[in-house]
Each structure stands twice: as C-alpha cells, then as structure tokens.
Amino acid sequence: MxxxxxxxxxxxxxxxxxxxxxxxxxxxxxxxxxxxxxxxxxxxxxxxxxxxxxALISPGFIDLQINGGFGTDFTHEKENVEQGVTVVAKGVVAHGVTAFLPTIVSSSPETYSTILPKLRKRMGGEEGAAVLGVHLEGPFISPLKKGAHDEKVLQSFPNGYETLKETYGRMHNVALLTLAPEIPNALDVITRVKKDYQKLIISIGHTNADMDTGLKAIECGASFITHLFNCMNLFHHRDPGLLGLVATVTDKPLTFGLIPDGLHTHPASIRIAHRVKPEGCVIVTDAISALGLPEGTHHLGVNKIDVRDGAAYISGTETLCGSIRPFNHCVKLFKTSTGCSLVEALEAGSLHPAKTLNIQKHKGTLNFGADADFILLNDNLDVIQTWVGGKCAYKNxxxxxxxxxxxxxxxxxxxxxxxxxxxxxxxxxxxxxxxxxxxxxx
Structure with missing residues (x-):
C-alpha cells in the first residue's frame, strides 16, 4: 500500500x-x-x-565506485552477487550512502555473462541504499597501469566495438564504464557506446594516456576520470597527463573521482584538484570487501588482499588495492585536505556524482520534487539517520x-x-x- x-x-x-x-x-x-x-x-x-x-540535513551520498564491503565482493562472489549487493546496500546507509554503483573489476567474459544480468537497478528504501546501475572498471585498461587488476584477463579492442559487445554481452544495467583511451580502437569504441547507450557514462582510467589522447576521448564522449592521480601517468611540465584535462576542459562536462581516504591520494594532490576545478570533484570510496570488517585476508576479484594498519594491499605486496574508509569519513578528509566549505564537501559526495550520471534532478539534491534520499548529520559529520526513498533506513x-x-x-x-x-x-x-x-x- x-x-x-x-x-x-x-x-x-x-x-x-x-x-x-x-x-x-x-x-x-x-x-x-x-x-x-x-x-x-x-x-x-x-x-x-x-x-x-x-541537525544538518544533506542530500544522501552517492558512491560511484565501490567493489564490495561487509565481507562480500561483487566480482569474486559472482554466484551470490545479488545477496552481496543486498548486504552492501544495507551496510553503507550507516555511512550516509543512499545510492551506489556496484563496481566489477577486470574479469573474463564468462564472469560478465554471469554477473551483469543479476545486477539490476534497485529502488532504495528501508532495506538499504538504491542501486543506480553497474560500474564496469576494465578489462579494457592499460597493463602498465593495472593496479590491483588481474593482468591475465585484460583486453584490447582487436575488433573494435564488437570486442566490447562480445566481452560484456548486454549492457542495459551498466551506468559507468572505465577504459584506457590509448588502446587501439578505443576512441571509436567510445563513440559507438555513446551512440547505442546514451545514458551510459564513459570514464578514462587505469591508463597510460597523455593529455592529447585524453582530450580526444573527451571529444568522443568520455566525461569522467576514474580515481584521479591513481593508476595514470604522473604530472610533467611538458605533458601534464590527465590532470591537464581538469584545467583544460571547460566547454564539455568533466568530473573526476577522488579517493580521500588518507592513503590513496595525498592531501596536497586533492587540494590541487579542488583548487583547479572544485565543481568537478567527486568523492568515491573504491571500497573493497573488507569495508566494515576487521583486519585479515579478504578478496578483490581473483586476488587475495591483506588488510593491515587501516589499509588494504594485494597479499604479500605493498600495492594498495582499494579502500576500507567509510564514505562519511572520506567527506571529512576531503574537507580537511582541501580546506573547502562544508557545502563543497557535502556536494562532492552528493550533487557532483549525481551530475556525473545526469540524474541531478532527482538525486543529490533536496529540491522540491527530488527523491527523498537524505541524511541527518551532527557537527562532526557523523551520520545520525539515513532516509532512502522517504523511508528511514538507518538510525545511529x-x-x-x-x-x-x-x-x-x-x-x-x-x-x-x-x-x-x-x-x-x-x-x-x-x-x-x-x-x-x-x-x-x-
């Protein structure tokens, strides 16, 4: 009723x-x-x-990149991914998240054919946060900037757009797609994807591309950068890399993810990005299965990871492979790192991701007619309550x-x-x- x-x-x-x-x-x-x-x-x-x-009432946070949490990994536990999404949707409301994109890291075509049909969009409510679609992060990324992704499953585009369709199958549940634009035929693939899936957002990430290639990708329809600074070329005065896009692209929409967890990105780097384009900053957690769990060994895709000293690493290495920092903590760290206003920090976690997905008329805002997705916060930005779809989903x-x-x-x-x-x-x-x-x- x-x-x-x-x-x-x-x-x-x-x-x-x-x-x-x-x-x-x-x-x-x-x-x-x-x-x-x-x-x-x-x-x-x-x-x-x-x-x-x-209390302060803010639009609910929207996480565009979350690999799992609370013991579940969306890629690794492919047979039970629906239950895993339910667990995460219920857990993240305690962090102020009212909507998110389950993120699938680089995988085999067989994995995508199993997972993607199961990851349907969901309305949120008392049972937890809404699911706005899937974020496909890979496998069309650079082996040189693979980060924690399994190199054995990475692909190029030998047959262009046909390769992408053969790899993913149906993409009607996909909201965001991360790829490396320097891969041969990638620019044509971006153009074709935007033609067939107009609402799907193309992101540049895990890439060895220079600034010129990045600009070409933007011209073809890309409009987001996946975790700026991480898994991409470093800034150089003769080739500023993707960071140069942040300062250059003004005539087309461009936003960029930042992981302000105190580990992935130095506060000074976050400050630079914010000073250059504050309206483009989008807070993401890049959280993994260990979010909300004690230290130990967990999974990210096919890789084992070690959680120790408040950070997550590929097992046996010092390579960071995701975050375990709750979203509202990332908002606090973003505010501290940039010295920005409270409004800017909250909008980087709510309005900006909504604008990235072109859903700002009904998400990421408290304007009349918008979805009743909001959070009650105290002065320390601790979450008191989370409301999703007009229903209370969390009480502290x-x-x-x-x-x-x-x-x-x-x-x-x-x-x-x-x-x-x-x-x-x-x-x-x-x-x-x-x-x-x-x-x-x-």
Missing part, C-alpha cells in the same frame, strides 16, 4: 541550492514536497513532525532511544484544544505523533 503520510522535519538546517539554510523539510510518497504548494493547493498539515534538534544506535509524554495547548479561532500525545526521541531526533485533527495543528 502506498505511504501517503506527510512527514515534516523541523528544527534543522538544509543543504539546498548550494547554501545551508534553516528551513523545514517535508516529504511524502518518497519525494520532497513544496510546503507552500501543499498548503495552498491541498490545505494539508503534516501527519508526523520530526524535531531534528538542530549510539544515541539512546526513549519515550515520554508531552502536553501541548493548541488554539484555533475561539476554541482551545489540549491533548496528550507521545513524543519519541529516536537516536538523535524527536518524533511527534499527533492524535489531533490536522486542521487544529498550527
């Missing part, structure tokens, strides 16, 4: 239109409402009021839950009303359940 209850969040600040404002947030049927329209057109009052005790268990009675007088015309009703303090917010007729509520 459709939930038509109107919920009003009061005593809060909202991140809206690039500004933090003190306003109430109204939701119904999984969407954000315009209270003026509600009042003048429908003469409706809220069915429930949640007093947020001064570190804050007490108790109930008490509350007496209030209402006045309407010449009549006074008094009622006793329950006020519940739920882990950092107060929920008021009204027993009065809505027309008596001021």
């Amino acid at each position: 459709e939930d038509v209850k109107i919920i009003k969040f009061s005593n809060c600040c909202l991140l809206r239109d690039h500004t933090i404002v003190k306003e109430d947030l109204w939701i119904r049927r999984g969407k954000i409402l315009n209270p003026q329209t509600l009042f003048f057109s429908e003469k409706k009052a809220p069915d429930e009021i949640i007093d947020c005790w001064g 268990s570190a804050i007490e839950d108790h109930t008490f009675k509350y007496s209030v007088n209402f006045e309407n015309s010449n009549n006074s009303y008094e009622d006793i009703f329950e006020k519940r303090v739920i882990r950092g917010s107060k929920t008021v359940y009204f027993n009065l007729n809505p027309e008596h509520i001021p």
Whole structure:
C-alpha cells in the first residue's frame, strides 16, 4: 500500500541550492514536497513532525565506485552477487550512502555473462541504499597501469566495438564504464557506446594516456576520470597527463573521482584538484570487501588482499588495492585536505556524482520534487539517520532511544484544544505523533 503520510522535519538546517539554510523539510510518497504548494493547493498539515534538534540535513551520498564491503565482493562472489549487493546496500546507509554503483573489476567474459544480468537497478528504501546501475572498471585498461587488476584477463579492442559487445554481452544495467583511451580502437569504441547507450557514462582510467589522447576521448564522449592521480601517468611540465584535462576542459562536462581516504591520494594532490576545478570533484570510496570488517585476508576479484594498519594491499605486496574508509569519513578528509566549505564537501559526495550520471534532478539534491534520499548529520559529520526513498533506513544506535509524554495547548479561532500525545526521541531526533485533527495543528 502506498505511504501517503506527510512527514515534516523541523528544527534543522538544509543543504539546498548550494547554501545551508534553516528551513523545514517535508516529504511524502518518497519525494520532497513544496510546503507552500501543499498548503495552498491541498490545505494539508503534516501527519508526523520530526524535531531534528538542530541537525544538518544533506542530500544522501552517492558512491560511484565501490567493489564490495561487509565481507562480500561483487566480482569474486559472482554466484551470490545479488545477496552481496543486498548486504552492501544495507551496510553503507550507516555511512550516509543512499545510492551506489556496484563496481566489477577486470574479469573474463564468462564472469560478465554471469554477473551483469543479476545486477539490476534497485529502488532504495528501508532495506538499504538504491542501486543506480553497474560500474564496469576494465578489462579494457592499460597493463602498465593495472593496479590491483588481474593482468591475465585484460583486453584490447582487436575488433573494435564488437570486442566490447562480445566481452560484456548486454549492457542495459551498466551506468559507468572505465577504459584506457590509448588502446587501439578505443576512441571509436567510445563513440559507438555513446551512440547505442546514451545514458551510459564513459570514464578514462587505469591508463597510460597523455593529455592529447585524453582530450580526444573527451571529444568522443568520455566525461569522467576514474580515481584521479591513481593508476595514470604522473604530472610533467611538458605533458601534464590527465590532470591537464581538469584545467583544460571547460566547454564539455568533466568530473573526476577522488579517493580521500588518507592513503590513496595525498592531501596536497586533492587540494590541487579542488583548487583547479572544485565543481568537478567527486568523492568515491573504491571500497573493497573488507569495508566494515576487521583486519585479515579478504578478496578483490581473483586476488587475495591483506588488510593491515587501516589499509588494504594485494597479499604479500605493498600495492594498495582499494579502500576500507567509510564514505562519511572520506567527506571529512576531503574537507580537511582541501580546506573547502562544508557545502563543497557535502556536494562532492552528493550533487557532483549525481551530475556525473545526469540524474541531478532527482538525486543529490533536496529540491522540491527530488527523491527523498537524505541524511541527518551532527557537527562532526557523523551520520545520525539515513532516509532512502522517504523511508528511514538507518538510525545511529549510539544515541539512546526513549519515550515520554508531552502536553501541548493548541488554539484555533475561539476554541482551545489540549491533548496528550507521545513524543519519541529516536537516536538523535524527536518524533511527534499527533492524535489531533490536522486542521487544529498550527
């Protein structure tokens, strides 16, 4: 049955239109409402009021690159990948993530044929974050910049676009595709993919390309850079590499992923990227199966990884292979590294990834009519609650839950009303359940 209850969040600040404002947030049927329209057109009052005790409400975070978490790896556990996605979707809401792209690292055609049909888009809700599609990271990447990817499964494009189709099969569930543009026939492949899958985003990554090749890829339709600075050529004054694209491309959309986990990217590097193009910064976790788990040995694709001292390495080496830092912690580190405003840090994790996928009208924003995907944060950017599709998917268990009675007088015309009703303090917010007729509520 459709939930038509109107919920009003009061005593809060909202991140809206690039500004933090003190306003109430109204939701119904999984969407954000315009209270003026509600009042003048429908003469409706809220069915429930949640007093947020001064919390900040931000659009929910969107993670465009996450390989797994909480003991599951989307690539390695291909037979049970649907269950794995469910586990991760439920786990990441504690980090403020309301939507994500399950990421599949370089694999064999047989693996893609098994996994891709199972990774369908999902609506989020009480059960966890939404799935916006799949991020295919490889296998069309440079062996010289493979990072933790298995070199045995890497491919080129001997038959151009046909090779890509033979490798992946149907791509209707794919939202983001990372490839190396210097591979022969790659530029033609980008053009063909954008023609056949207009909503699919092409990203440049794991690449040995110079700046000129990167520019050609942008001209062909690429619009994202996968984890800037990682697994690509270093900056040089005569060839700035892909970092040069950040400062050069102004006439076409271009955003870039950053992993501000304290390990993958030096704070000064993050600061440079932000100073050059703050509106292009997209926070990603690149999280692996060990996210949310203790130190030990886990899997990333076919590789074993060691988690030690707060970092993840290919087993027996010092090669980083993904992050175990929760998303909201990455937002904190991004803010600290760049010295940016709170608004910029939050938008780098919400609005910017939504713009990357061209879904900013209904995700990554608190504008009227957008999906009711949002988070309540305290001053330390700790997640108090996470709401997905207008449903509460996470409540911080570190804050007490108790109930008490509350007496209030209402006045309407010449009549006074008094009622006793329950006020519940739920882990950092107060929920008021009204027993009065809505027309008596001021």
